[in-house]
Amino acid sequence: MTNKELYDTIFVRKSVRKYDMTPLTDEIIYGIKEYASKLKPLDGSIRYSLSFLGEKDARFVIPTKLAPHYLCLYSEKKDGYLMNAGFLLQQVDLYMSATGLGSCWLGFFKPKKEQDAKDGLDFIIMLAFGKPAEQLHRKSISEFSRKSFKDITSIEGAEKLLEPVRLAPSATNSQPWFFSGALNEITVSRKKLSMLKASLLGRFNQMDIGIALCHLWLSLDNEGKAAVFEDNNSDVPEGYEFMAKVKVKDK
Ligand SMILES: Cc1cc2nc3c(=O)[nH]c(=O)nc-3n(C[C@H](O)[C@H](O)[C@H](O)COP(=O)(O)O)c2cc1C
The missing domain is CATH 3.40.109.30 (putative nitroreductase (tm1586), domain 2)
Structure with missing residues (x-):
């Protein structure tokens, strides 16, 4: 995935809130993991980690079945960690949209207690993702x-x-x-x-x-x-x- 492809995706991306609940293939998940392992940080001194949850492992405070997959970001709480989290996960949001997947930032959801922390880092935010069951891209800027x-x-x-x-x-x-x-x-x-x-x-x-x-x-x-x-x-x-x-x- 090139930066130019991510750039072009900005002009068509949108939040996807309806998903085909069939899990994505291992190959697609592998591709996302591979991409997500090389993200550019805003502040390289902030430790963070990513975790992929399937629909069955994800337990939410509000019972819901929104998407077949979730990507959770955990981080140390150092100055600028929230901006860093936004900078990092937006690259994945664009990657997904560029590769034909739907995604949506979820700020009002949390995984259950046992997934609240990982490797000594705190849960910060997550993205829902999967095969879209609604239009993936906007057709023109006027739709923003x-x-x-x-x-x-x-x-x-x-x-x-x-x-x-x-x-x-x-x-x-x-x-x-x-x-x-x-x-x-x-x-x-x-x-x-x-x-x-x-x-x-x-x-x-x-x-x-x-x-x-x-x-x-x-x-x-x-x-x-x-x-x-x-x-x-x-x-x-x-x-x-x-x-x-x-x-x-x-x-
Ligand atoms: C930090 C953050 C948290 C968000 N939380 C939610 C959420 O909990 N539920 C939801 O449906 N959308 C959520 N969104 C998506 C926004 O509502 C959406 O990005 C915004 O309305 C613009 O629409 P667009 O993404 O389709 O361009 C969140 C977006 C961000 C950046």
Whole structure:
């Protein structure tokens, strides 16, 4: 799977919530495991691990039979681990969509107690996946329900670079991101939440930013540029909080 194939998939992907419950073949699962073993991290110092659950091994807090397979991400809880989780699993979400599989982020589900931790790492988030039993891809950009450019950036001329980022998925489709600064040094911030919303969505919003950074990395890569992610704080618009700085370099 090339970065270009992942990039192209951004423009058609969608969450799939109806699955053929027939388990995928060992060969397909092997392909996913192989791809997932080589993900690019946002922060390579954060330990994480992935675990594949079948419909029979997955026991959820809310009894449900959503998909034949689940991919759980476990991580150490170090600074930036939620953004890292979003950045990592979005690569798998795109890989699945690019290979004809359906997937959906599941923030409101958890495996049962015995799968809450693995190798000393905590359960963070999971993806449901399998053969889709509904349309896999969107037919046009107009099918995406997303904010307009003026609501997500103040950078002049950033439309082409940020279009794939604008289309990124987020929990409850909240799209909490904002991009300021300049085309060669982009400051990424997220909308501040009220106390009530923060207790419900704060964790997810940080994963959402990681997802957006994954799409930004692929967008830069598509333009022959490299992204260097930094966490040195810089000014953000009022009502937003700083999340990351992205320095753009020639490859
Ligand atoms: C961190 C995260 C958690 C999510 N949790 C759920 C969930 O629990 N159930 C669900 O049906 N969709 C969930 N979603 C999917 C979003 O609702 C979806 O990505 C968003 O509405 C945009 O739609 P799209 O993915 O079809 O483009 C989640 C997405 C993210 C990024």
